Amino acid sequence: MTHPLATQFEQIITGIGEDVSREGLEKTPERAAKAFAYLTEGYTQNLSELINGALFESDLDEMIIVRDIELYSLCEHHLLPFFGRAQVAYIPNGRVLGLSKVARIVDMFARRLQIQEQLTRDIAEAVQEVTGARGVAVQIEARHLCMMMRGVAKQNSEMSTSVMLGTFRESQSTRNEFLQLIR
Template sequence: MSSHYREVLSGLGEDVGREGLVDTPTRAVKALKYLTRGYAMDLDEIVNNALFSSDNDEMVLLKDVELYSLCEHHVLPVIGKAHVAYLPNGRVIGLSKIARIVDMFAARLQIQENMTRQIAEALMDVTGARGVGVVVEARHMCMTMRGIEKQHSSMTTSVMLGAFREDPRTREEFLDLIRR
């Protein structure tokens, strides 16, 4: 991969032998591997049996989980936050595991719409929840740094599963809580 980065830099007209760029291809590969580490992650390993019996059947919400991703169309940064809620069905998941699930899917090349769905479906699968709601708000550098260059634009996606989809009151409670 380093040799390909070297070719790209050379193709831009850069002198890949100059001091500031000599090690850039190696650093760029290391950075890209880190930013796409989600491919090497496994949902079961992330959850690591951190599911606990609970009589709670009320909404559990984790707000403002920051996320960093790369869009699959331009490999440019997507920076935002996720709000994730679920209705337990006899067990709850360790709080940090929700953030780790967000990180796993964010650290892949993809579109925000798919990432939002993947987070929701993964949480539903591992918890057996009665419902899951996920809202992702993000700024796409492919919109702000290039192309149309709309500096203050952001994108919001949502996925509602189970009770969050079927019961308007549950959905509204979730959306009201994330607005606070």
């Protein structure tokens, strides 16, 4: 085993009564450690390095929306996945962000342990910080395996969260335009 977390995964597997030396589980601690490191790589990322100068001067002042950005995250309460899609909008204030960077921001924050409400806020605040936009809106719809696989076991439940900053918060018409465009 080479990954530092592999020993802990071996202890977990042994702790539930399994034999890590059996054929199907021989390499599982290492694979699980690598997977967990990937799923939480957002902790090793830095916003300015992620953006890497992909901000461009622009006189655009209309809403920019990136829709249906797939996201996968882990809930901090049970370490079970939640997954869904994010809609991110901003109204530029002299600068626009490279299109792929919006999705990268979503991924950076999604690949951390958290609750969906905080993920939504983190994405909105990061886009605001990077762009200096006049307003930012983020809406996320996600399904949580902690609700689907355990507890109340509700298979079709979906959680929706939103954060509105700047003009999206101050102007009902701007907020309504965003909500209408993402439907």
